[in-house]
Amino acid sequence: MSFSEFVRASRMYAKKEWENIVEEAKNDLSPFDDKIFKAAETLDKKQPAVQRALIEHHPGIARLRNRIESLTNYPKDRNLLSRALRPDVVRLMAMRTHRAQMLGREDYLDFVLDTAGISFDRMEGLLEETLGKYLPQAQRLAKEKGLDWENWFKRLKDAYPLEKEPDAEAIVKAVEEYFKGQDWNRSLTIHIFEKGLAGFARKFPDGSVHVKIRPLTNAFSLKTFIHELSHAGLYLESDPDHPKNFITPPTDEFLAAHIEDALINKICTQTEKEAIREIRTLELVRIILSAQFELDLWKRRGIPEERYRIRHEKLLPVLDDKIWTLDTFRSVDSLLIMFYALGQASRDCPREEPDVKKARIPADPAGVRIADYFGAVN
Numbered sequence: 001m002s003f004s005e006f007v008r009a010s011r012m013y014a015k016k017e018w019e020n021i022v023e024e025a026k027n028d029l030s031p032f033d034d035k036i037f038k039a040a041e042t043l044d045k046k047q048p049a050v051q052r053a054l055i056e057h058h059p060g061i062a063r064l065r066n067r068i069e070s071l072t073n074y075p076k077d078r079n080l081l082s083r084a085l086r087p088d089v090v091r092l093m094a095m096r097t098h099r100a101q102m103l104g105r106e107d108y109l110d111f112v113l114d115t116a117g118i119s120f121d122r123m124e125g126l127l128e129e130t131l132g133k134y135l136p137q138a139q140r141l142a143k144e145k146g147l148d149w150e151n152w153f154k155r156l157k158d159a160y161p162l163e164k165e166p167d168a169e170a171i172v173k174a175v176e177e178y179f180k181g182q183d184w185n186r187s188l189t190i191h192i193f194e195k196g197l198a199g200f201a202r203k204f205p206d207g208s209v210h211v212k213i214r215p216l217t218n219a220f221s222l223k224t225f226i227h228e229l230s231h232a233g234l235y236l237e238s239d240p241d242h243p244k245n246f247i248t249p250p251t252d253e254f255l256a257a258h259i260e261d262a263l264i265n266k267i268c269t270q271t272e273k274e275a276i277r278e279i280r281t282l283e284l285v286r287i288i289l290s291a292q293f294e295l296d297l298w299k300r301r302g303i304p305e306e307r308y309r310i311r312h313e314k315l316l317p318v319l320d321d322k323i324w325t326l327d328t329f330r331s332v333d334s335l336l337i338m339f340y341a342l343g344q345a346s347r348d349c350p351r352e353e354p355d356v357k358k359a360r361i362p363a364d365p366a367g368v369r370i371a372d373y374f375g376a377v378n
Contacts, residue, residue, distance in 0.1 A: 033062035047243035117369030257343025291338035
């Protein structure tokens with residue numbers, strides 16, 4: 001198979017995944033996983049995008065991942081669900097590590113960090129450094145806004161209402177100009193839904209990009225909208241003609257989080273910026289705690305429930321430590337949470353590489369080495 005067939009299969013998977021998540025379809029994603037995997041087997045296995053496909057879209061991993069995501073074979077009760085998921089989540093992690101080792105990696109975490117260009121020690125140090133900077137303020141805000149782990153997203157929306165709903169078209173236009181894009185109206189569609197995920201973006205086989213958001217009635221939804229448009233810009237302005245140009249999810253998430261902050265400073269009013277600044281602090285601390293927990297899991301640092309409590313109770317009390325299995329990044333978006341955290345943290349770090357210093361958006365997003373934003377790999 002050709003690389004173009006790999007790209008098309010990946011975009012078709014993205015379209016069917018969109019239909020499941022946004023339109024509540026019941027697509028079986030396994031046939032699309034299989035096409036991606038078969039295409040990847042014919043390509044240069046030294047390329048990170050190909051290696052990732054050989055792991056994430058392996059038939060066994062794909063079937064289990066899709067089962068976890070669909071939840072159709074699990075109890076509907078949240079407490080029962082979290083417990084029923086545990087053996088499958090643990091097994092999925094083991095399968096990912098096994099596949100990574102077959103590709104010559106030490107384990108799955110080694111594969112992800114090495115292809116992103118950052119060492120474990122550097123990753124862990126940056127997360128802890130950034131957490132120390134923002135945790136006290138996040139603790140104060142969480143108490144002030146009445147947040148807990150159960151009501152987190154609802155309270156964030158209620159606590160930061162906007163007096164006037166922003167002009168979505170004007171925001172899209174500003175983001176388009178930031179990316180120096182042209183005529184996004186032909187290829188970008190915004191879907192506004194009251195329910196479901198706060199934000200979601202995917203590129204379809206025809207080259208169109210679709211973004212799902214909530215109504216822009218609060219600063220949390222506005223921040224999410226700008227983040228998803230950051231993804232959309234990367235999808236619309238990059239056209240992979242070789243595996244090395246195919247943006248892998250960690251780089252995609254890192255750059256979108258980084259670009260999001262720059263766009264907020266460019267687009268938003270002072271009132272909106274002040275609200276988003278507080279939301280960013282809360283969200284940054286929350287995702288760093290989740291990222292640190294992820295590292296604990298992959299490094300097998302004790303019992304998951306205990307590590308979940310140790311990490312997350314730095315911000316808020318944990319009433320049920322079994323709920324760690326319910327985080328969506330555990331399956332489809334494995335380890336992406338830490339790259340979102342690093343993307344946000346990168347706004348506070350001086351860039352050291354000259355080719356990255358000069359550009360707001362890398363000319364070759366797929367070639368970004370995340371370590372370029374933080375200095376040397378080691």
